[in-house]
Amino acid sequence: MRKFIIPAAMVVAAGLAYVGTAAWIGGALVDEAAALQRRLLSVDGMSVRKLSYEKRLFDGELVFDVAWAPPAGHPLQEAMTLAGRRDIPLSGRAAVAHGPWVGGLGIARSSMALPCPRISAPTCRNIPASRRG
Numbered sequence: 001m002r003k004f005i006i007p008a009a010m011v012v013a014a015g016l017a018y019v020g021t022a023a024w025i026g027g028a029l030v031d032e033a034a035a036l037q038r039r040l041l042s043v044d045g046m047s048v049r050k051l052s053y054e055k056r057l058f059d060g061e062l063v064f065d066v067a068w069a070p071p072a073g074h075p076l077q078e079a080m081t082l083a084g085r086r087d088i089p090l091s092g093r094a095a096v097a098h099g100p101w102v103g104g105l106g107i108a109r110s111s112m113a114l115p116c117p118r119i120s121a122p123t124c125r126n127i128p129a130s131r132r133g
Helices: 002-041 075-082 118-124
Strands: 046-055 059-068 088-098 108-111
Touching: 002 046, 002 059, 002 088, 046 088
Parallel strands: none
Antiparallel strands: 046 059, 059 088, 088 108
């Protein structure tokens, strides 16, 4: 009976360490999203309406809604005014899978698709695998 207690305890300890590490990594990604928001807010003309990481145990979702308005004197400012636009918005969600991964590289990976705005549809047609919004 005693022969099975030690291996079982080792398996339970390894499982708890794995789950605990996943929770810690999720918390670290929340902190990174907050740091990214602070960096973006330091850029001239950048506004951040929402940027957060909604964590779950082994994955989460990065939610973002940011916009950039060219500052005075920027070459794009005149073009934006002619187009009737004040800023260039970018919003969406990115699914994030985070580790720990045994034998893998990195602590997290993400995949996402950005829809092509209607105003850019002619340009987007030339980009492979683009989605037109």
